[in-house]
Amino acid sequence: MSQSLKLYKPLRLDKNVEVEGNIFAAPLAGYTDRAFRTVCTEQGADLCYTEMVSCEALVRGSGKTEDLLQKSEAEKIYAVQIFSGTASAAGEAVGMVSRFKPILIDLNCGCPVPKIIKSGAGSDLMRHPDRIAEIVRAMKDNTDIPITVKIRTGWDALSLNYLEAAERAVKAGASLVTMHARTKSQAYGGSADWSHLKKLKEVLGNIPVVGSGDLFTPEAVEAMLQQTGIDGVMLARGVIGNPFLFRETRHYLLTGEILPGPSPYEKMEMAFRQLSLAVHYKDERTAVNEMKKQLCAYTKGLPGSSEIRNKMVHSEDFETYKKIFREYLESFS
Numbered sequence: 001m002s003q004s005l006k007l008y009k010p011l012r013l014d015k016n017v018e019v020e021g022n023i024f025a026a027p028l029a030g031y032t033d034r035a036f037r038t039v040c041t042e043q044g045a046d047l048c049y050t051e052m053v054s055c056e057a058l059v060r061g062s063g064k065t066e067d068l069l070q071k072s073e074a075e076k077i078y079a080v081q082i083f084s085g086t087a088s089a090a091g092e093a094v095g096m097v098s099r100f101k102p103i104l105i106d107l108n109c110g111c112p113v114p115k116i117i118k119s120g121a122g123s124d125l126m127r128h129p130d131r132i133a134e135i136v137r138a139m140k141d142n143t144d145i146p147i148t149v150k151i152r153t154g155w156d157a158l159s160l161n162y163l164e165a166a167e168r169a170v171k172a173g174a175s176l177v178t179m180h181a182r183t184k185s186q187a188y189g190g191s192a193d194w195s196h197l198k199k200l201k202e203v204l205g206n207i208p209v210v211g212s213g214d215l216f217t218p219e220a221v222e223a224m225l226q227q228t229g230i231d232g233v234m235l236a237r238g239v240i241g242n243p244f245l246f247r248e249t250r251h252y253l254l255t256g257e258i259l260p261g262p263s264p265y266e267k268m269e270m271a272f273r274q275l276s277l278a279v280h281y282k283d284e285r286t287a288v289n290e291m292k293k294q295l296c297a298y299t300k301g302l303p304g305s306s307e308i309r310n311k312m313v314h315s316e317d318f319e320t321y322k323k324i325f326r327e328y329l330e331s332f333s
């Protein structure tokens with residue numbers, strides 16, 4: 001427990017910028033909108049990232065893309081993640097992003113989606129560390145906000161070049177490096193190899209390193225921090241339909257005590273809260289449709305879950321959802 005006490009701590013990004021704690025909510029395309037970030041913040045996430053935002057689309061003036069840059073009302077600070085295959089688009093877009101005043105702007109160097117790779121962005125950048133440096137430099141030239149990068153360990157097992165990628169990014173001005181400890185070829189399969197996080201931290205020294213990969217329990221977070229000596233963690237798939245993991249993790253790192261998990265009632269209340277927030281921030285139809293996969297995640301393992309999932313999948317409006325939730329919650333009383 002005395003070890004754990006030191007694991008939850010502030011994370012200094014730059015001379016003047018510090019985040020109060022080191023448990024972050026990862027960028028998750030299609031998930032980390034303002035509604036999700038609100039419940040993560042309420043449950044104790046110290047910093048939440050937006051979904052990845054296209055620099056090309058921002059430069060083209062896409063209003064829909066610009067919406068992704070908004071901070072939620074609950075967040076005191078937040079981070080914006082961008083993706084770009086070129087330094088010119090990234091440089092121009094960063095000027096626009098800066099107006100939203102995120103605490104940092106992160107460059108995605110890990111997305112394995114073919115369309116993104118084709119544009120030279122995401123994990124394609126792992127094959128071109130020189131381009132990571134160019135893009136980071138262009139971002140630095142256009143903003144005073146700290147620039148960070150999120151990388152993978154490499155393109156595949158035969159090209160583990162994260163040390164080079166990270167060192168180049170830092171030399172170009174990156175203030176922090178997050179690493180998802182898998183290769184692009186692994187996508188999200190197999191297991192993350194945390195030993196690479198340890199090596200990365202040893203090489204980067206004072207530059208903060210944040211770790212990502214297979215963090216599904218408070219004990220896993222403790223193990224990653226203890227085994228690698230990195231500065232912070234980023235929770236990803238583990239918090240989909242389960243933002244409670246933030247409070248459980250923080251509590252565990254501070255006290256060594258495992259909190260009891262949320263009751264089915266609490267889970268469904270939280271699912272409904274997130275849906276209500278989504279409807280507050282987006283038009284109803286979009287909110288309901290986008291939330292379906294997350295609502296299903298909340299119901300995993302609950303009594304009567306297949307029945308309620310079936311009802312939800314076939315519902316299109318908020319009123320119907322309200323009724324489904326009310327009936328389900330009443331079944332507990």
Ligand SMILES: Cc1cc2nc3c(=O)[nH]c(=O)nc-3n(C[C@H](O)[C@H](O)[C@H](O)COP(=O)(O)O)c2cc1C
Nearest residue numbers: 026027028029051052150180212213214215236237
């Ligand atoms: C559905 C989904 C969407 C993701 N979107 C992004 C993204 O937009 N930007 C990014 O850097 N990583 C993204 N990731 C990767 C996560 O941030 C995280 O690094 C990865 O899931 C590993 O952590 P985990 O094993 O704990 O889930 C995504 C992952 C998933 C499963």
